[in-house]
Amino acid sequence: MATAPIQGGPTAPPATIPPPSLTFSDTITDITPFIPIVLDLNSHNYYHWRHLFEMHLGRCSLLHHISGDHPPAPHDPRRIKHDLAIIQWLYTRISTELFNLVVTDGASARDIWAELRRLFQDNRDARVSALNTELRTITQGDRPVGVFCQRIKAIGDELRELGEVVADRSLLHALMGGLDDRFAQQATLIPLLRPLPTLAEARSMLQMEEQNQARKAAAPRLYHATTRPATAAAATPPERIDAVD
Template sequence: MSFKGSSMTRSSNPFAGPEPSAAAIRDLNIEVRVPIRLDSSSMSYYTWKTYFNLIFCRYYLTEHIDGSVDSEYMRGDPEWSAIEATIIRWFYQTVSKDILHTVVAQDDDACDVWAKINVLFTSNKLQRLVFLQQEFFGCHQDNSTIDEYCMRIKMLADELRGISAKVYDDLMLITLAAGLNEDFINAASNLTLLPQPTFQRVIVYLKLEER
């Protein structure tokens, strides 16, 4: 196997891991392992990318999407090509129609498709940062349950972290408390009394209050 800019082969790379079977990769149910659909209007990019990174690590597929292997050289290898086709199909199955039509191209390899999808969410960092911060700091519970409200804050925080914004637990807790509806006024004032409050501990406390 040829690596870009290197004479190293896969067999001499101690970090490469076992070569995955094309049949085993093909038979994975991607919709179970990535149980969300990525679209440009939802807060799902960070989670979608995290699910895929776990799959790439678990099945030693990282070299298919990190640009370390010359895919042109590898196209003569049937196993490699079969795995490439499967990964590309995974991407197409887990994105919205709008994203699919934006990135689809006949001769792309898995690395190309992965890069195209990621750049849709990272190329306009400043604009996305402004949008996400507005959503995050303007988040209110309204008629949502505690679970729904906290999940919304967590997803927004994850999306912000995905574009290198620093969102600490303290900021999440302040935002959460500020957006609680009037039924939780007393609970919000008691949050400061919790010993070593974390976002997860506060969720547990608020769910008990909700009951």
């Protein structure tokens, strides 16, 4: 005999729809804190800009959108959304001149990435020649030591990006040869050290000397007052006494 269902018994909970999963492309709209560099044709900053961008995309698990490791899926809505987010990030971290050169309707993130790479690595031989000339002739001028070292390192990084082999010794010699006369002593002594210091170590030595020079220049100068001995009063000539006849 079938039993009737118990009235008022426990009922199954209603089915819940899981919330949509969010990704970095959904939550990050401003990537300036992660990529503070704006890519520009005249700033020689492609190497560092590319490094930061690849690091950011790797952190977001989106590096395959520009690397070509996975075939494109033009009908995957999720991939399309991620690709559009990357394009937006790219457009916000390049100069207006570069934007006008690479913007194209229907281009993917990989297309724009490849075009940027081509713009900075085109005419490789001419760029290598110009960078080597700058490295040989660069001088500090009125730049602080840190800024001067950064420029030398940036030249080396860009040459390596173009496939050139640049030894740290070459960068160190460029630094020593371009220093201001205020660092003449350090420019003579640092190349004699063994083992030869790296560019970073030489920069630390020079910045310490720069700080010492700035501290001495800012210190008040003490002038010691010297007392001059009082001059003896001019002796009055003796009164002339005429002889009495």
